[in-house]
Amino acid sequence: MTAITTSVFELFKIGPGPSSSHTIGPMKAGYNFHKSVADLSLDIQPDNIEIRLYGSLSATGKGHGTDRAVVAGLLGFKPDNVECEFLDSLADGAPRKFESDKISLPLSIKDVVYAEVENDFPYANTLLLRLRKGEEILFEQEYYSIGGGFIKCKGQQEEIPRVPPHxxxxxxxxxxxxxxxxxxxxQVIVENEQALKGISETEVYDxxxxxxxxxKQAVMNGLAAEGTLPGPIGLHRKAKRLFENSSQPNAADKFLLRLNAYGFAASEENAAGRIVVTAPTSGSAGVIPAVVYALEEELKISREKIREGMLVAAALGFIAKHNASIAGAEVGCxxxxxxxxxxxxxxxxxxCGHRFWRTENAAESALEHHLGITCDPVGGYVQIPCIERNAMGAVRAYNAYxxxxxxxxxxxxxxxxxxxRAMAETGKDMNNKYKETSLGGLAVSVPNC
Incomplete structure (x- = not known):
């Protein structure tokens, strides 16, 4: 099997929620298409852009904000520099201008076509982006959103990564x-990162x-926020209340209540489309932040030790992605x-100072007891069961440790x-209705309030 060449900062990416595969990935695809169009020499002037979504991008794209994300990418924005307010503004459907060299076209979320959920593409979550003149296709790119904000483009030569020393x-x-x-x-992961990205150890830690x-900012923002989350469900935020009530004299377990609150906080920010870190995805962007916040603020673990732990967490994520998947659309939650x-x-x-065998055992136990969990977001929104499940994932991580x-x-x-391996096999056997399509599980048994 080929060696892992993923960068730590490809796994941990800053961007807007609520879904790395449905928001960050499609935005990167749109941006890539925008750049590709700049290199074209067309004899016929296009008059429209078509955006076709397949798989769970089609089934739950509206609830995940896929339409706004891909339009923002086509307009030249990237996940790490787009303003959340701008993304929100695209929901009105008013036309913006797609501009590249000699091309200037109107573009809005109305150009999105929600195509077949069941499809024969290599990856379930596929986007077709097309420049057209009437019904004639002048230029087309086929993109796959493979989870965690990672994308592939059919026919494009992938950049050959540098060879890591380990x-x-x-x-x-x-x-x-x-x-x-x-x-x-x-040490292994930081040395590999230096080689892959050509940066110093200090730059890695910075x-x-x-x-x-x-x-941590996502956690703090979530702890301060109140009200209901976007969308028709009308789900109320819980993080602030959980945190405040954890200090009451009759609180059953103050630490676990606060750990839950931190998980709710970051995940509620993700559900609101605010800035989070894929860890390894946006849908799971509350688990590691909850643990990091608790370790630093509650247990007073040093930042140095947290950094080292983050590198180890990255290695665990690399192995899961390399040998199975981190995409809900591929293997479920x-x-x-x-x-x-x-x-x-x-x-x-x-x-906390343990060596690799205890670290591996903790990670193994945490994953073992999530085997078979489906991805069935109610209404296609990353809210039920996703937010509460982030808190549960953080608590289960602590218990596994x-x-x-x-x-x-x-x-x-x-x-x-x-x-x-068990996760990969379970994912292959899992019915597609449980893979982020909102066609099974809680998504159909819970009324879309």
Whole structure:
């Protein structure tokens, strides 16, 4: 199997919610198309742009804001520089101007076509972006949103990544590097990152600080916010109340209540379309921020240890993505909240000073107990069950860490590679109606209030 060459900062990306596969990925596709059009030499002047969405992009794209995201990308915006207020403004359907070299065309969310959910494309979540003159297609690009904000473009030559000094494709190979070279896990990941991106160790940690600060800001913003979330469900935010009530004398467990509040807070910000960090996806953007906030603010773990834990969390995410998937549209929510919980459990264990075998055991347990979880958002909105599930994922990560921190290594029977394989197989067998399409599970059993 090929070695993992994903960057830490490809996995952890800053951008608007509510979904990395439905918002960040399509925006990147639109931006890529915008750049590709600039290189065209057309004999016929186009008069419209067509945006066709397939898979769960079609089924739940309206609730996820896919229409606004891809239009923003076509207008030249990227996830890390778009204003949330601008994205919101696109919902009115008023035409904007798509401009590239000699081309100037009206563009709005009305140009979006919600096409077939069931399709034969290589990836379920596919976008076709077309320049047209009437019904004639002058230029077309086929994009796949593969989860976590990652995209692929049919026919485009992928950039050949630099060769990392420590090559691994799974946990067994990663542990062999640690043993053979006498390194700790965070050292392997930071050295690979330096090679992949051509940056210094200091720059790696500075970029990690930006990611961590953005995560914590999402938690703080969510703890301060009140009211209902966008969309027809009318779901009220809970984070502020949970946090405030955790200080009451009769609170059952103050720490766990606050950990839940932090998970709700970041996830509610994501559901509102505010700025979050994919970790590994936007739909799971509350799990790791909740843990990071609790570790720093409650347990007073140093930023240095948190950074090291984040690098280990990235490695766990890499392995899951490389050998299975982190996309709800491919494997259900086990690939989003499940992998996020595994990453968070590993982060806690490592930041608290445990070595790689306890860290792996914590991550394995967290993912094992998310196996089979479906992705069935009510109304296509990342609200029910997604927000509460982020809090549950954070608590489960903490519990997995607690067990791993005291168990006997000899008696732990399942390793991380095995549970990732189980997730991949479960995802293959899972009915498509449970893969982010809102055609099964809670999405049909709960009235769309």
């Amino acid at each position: 090559q691994y494709s799974n946990m067994v190979e990663l542990k062999a590097i640690l043993t053979d070279e006498g390194l700790r896990m965070h 970029k990690l600080d930006t990611i961590l600060d953005t995560m 086990q690939g989003e909240i499940g992998v996020a919980s595994a990453m968070a459990a590993g982060l806690i264990s490592y930041a 607690l067990i791993a921190s005291v168990e006997n290594e000899k008696f732990h029977k399942v390793n991380y590679d095995e549970v990732v």
